[in-house]
Amino acid sequence: MNHVKSLRSALIALVGLCVPSLVIAAELPDKQAELQVKPKSEDTVYLNPREMSAIPQGAFGDKVRQGYQLFVNTQQLRGKYVGNELNCSNCHMDAGRKPNASPLWAAYMAYPAYRKKNDKVNSFQDRIQGCFTYSMNGQAPANGSEELVALSAYSYWLAMSGLMDQYQVAGEVPELSDAELLKGGKREDFALPAAVKAAMNIDELAKLPGRGFPPIDKPELAYSPERGATVYQAHCQACHGDDGQGLAIAGVYSLPPLWGPQSFNWGAGMHRVNTAANFIYENMPFGKSIQLTNQQAWDVAAYINSKDRPQDPRFKGDVEALQKQYHNHQGYYGQSVNGGAVLGSQSYPVNPDKK
Ligand code: HEC
Numbered sequence: 001m002n003h004v005k006s007l008r009s010a011l012i013a014l015v016g017l018c019v020p021s022l023v024i025a026a027e028l029p030d031k032q033a034e035l036q037v038k039p040k041s042e043d044t045v046y047l048n049p050r051e052m053s054a055i056p057q058g059a060f061g062d063k064v065r066q067g068y069q070l071f072v073n074t075q076q077l078r079g080k081y082v083g084n085e086l087n088c089s090n091c092h093m094d095a096g097r098k099p100n101a102s103p104l105w106a107a108y109m110a111y112p113a114y115r116k117k118n119d120k121v122n123s124f125q126d127r128i129q130g131c132f133t134y135s136m137n138g139q140a141p142a143n144g145s146e147e148l149v150a151l152s153a154y155s156y157w158l159a160m161s162g163l164m165d166q167y168q169v170a171g172e173v174p175e176l177s178d179a180e181l182l183k184g185g186k187r188e189d190f191a192l193p194a195a196v197k198a199a200m201n202i203d204e205l206a207k208l209p210g211r212g213f214p215p216i217d218k219p220e221l222a223y224s225p226e227r228g229a230t231v232y233q234a235h236c237q238a239c240h241g242d243d244g245q246g247l248a249i250a251g252v253y254s255l256p257p258l259w260g261p262q263s264f265n266w267g268a269g270m271h272r273v274n275t276a277a278n279f280i281y282e283n284m285p286f287g288k289s290i291q292l293t294n295q296q297a298w299d300v301a302a303y304i305n306s307k308d309r310p311q312d313p314r315f316k317g318d319v320e321a322l323q324k325q326y327h328n329h330q331g332y333y334g335q336s337v338n339g340g341a342v343l344g345s346q347s348y349p350v351n352p353d354k355k
């Protein structure tokens, strides 16, 4: 369990950075749309971003480093922008570098993205705001804020350093202005080294192998929270706890909660059974991924997502209406599991104060 210890000491070491005053975003960002990503293929070569030690000194490098620190210790924003006990890197693993764990380098090159549904273009900062609102059960930092610039700078640096190395482009990653950083890399006016431009077009760059959580096949039997409980006891409970609440030592979580008041809320992508199944199959149990069968991954995903969690922030008092409007997918919001209360009718608060 050395990784747990080091994760914990890293968290402790990072606590204590100061936080500026609260800015309230005017409206909720878009709902977390399901990514459409390709299934995994066997012979894939993934982008390999440069190591942290290669980040240059100076103001630009400082932004990149700040983004990294916010990403791995998002708890420094607890009570301000974060309303649960998670860190971004709990799901986007290896500090956002791990292929098939929705890596930041692939994400950066996929925005701005056009959304047909609301005829709106989502920038990279919009997408990050979505994860603050739902995955982090918080209140997203405002457009253009220091935090969103830093997280974008870190993502950009991972993507660009990986691309430069892949196509043998020497030198430092070119610096970008804050306004440019926030947009993302999928645009005609995004500066790319000639060797990268010659190798891949903008649509290929937006679909780098390893993006998102690759879809796994549907299970043979309809997924079942009951069978999932057995999978949970055998493969997850040792780390995530008897009741899914993870493990905190001296108030710092080294093992993240999977449901309940300190986990992601009912609007988060991870509450969809398919998204969680894809994540779990590829990335859990921690440290030895791809141990479960498809069926086990779907069943345990159903199990953890049949438990209550913080309310969907779009809730306006009517669970059924919200379920119809936003939950037309594989999830349990608005349903009663095994005769329990309708999920969503007694959910935990959104963006609560830390006790
Ligand atoms: C060896 C300990 C360990 C085991 C066993 C384990 N996990 Fe995890 N899990 C972790 C750690 C650590 C993280 C955070 C990853 C990080 O920060 O890099 C995590 C993250 C997660 C997350 C995303 C964060 C969250 O809180 O929602 C989910 C979902 C998850 N695990 C589900 C499972 C499931 C389901 C199983 C069983 C099939 C399982 N885990 C087994 C240690 C473990």
Ligand code: HEC
Pocket: 032, 033, 034, 035, 036, 071, 074, 086, 087, 088, 089, 090, 091, 092, 102, 104, 106, 107, 108, 110, 127, 128, 131, 132, 135, 136, 151, 211, 212, 213, 264, 268, 269, 270, 275
């Ligand atoms: C509970 C797990 C979880 C946590 C914690 C989390 N995310 Fe996410 N994130 C997701 C899921 C799930 C998706 C979308 C995948 C899907 O819907 O298919 C996603 C998508 C993204 C994307 C877009 C990826 C792409 O390729 O389009 C970015 C960028 C992102 N998250 C950044 C963040 C940041 C920054 C944080 C912390 C402030 C964070 N996430 C915290 C689960 C999480």
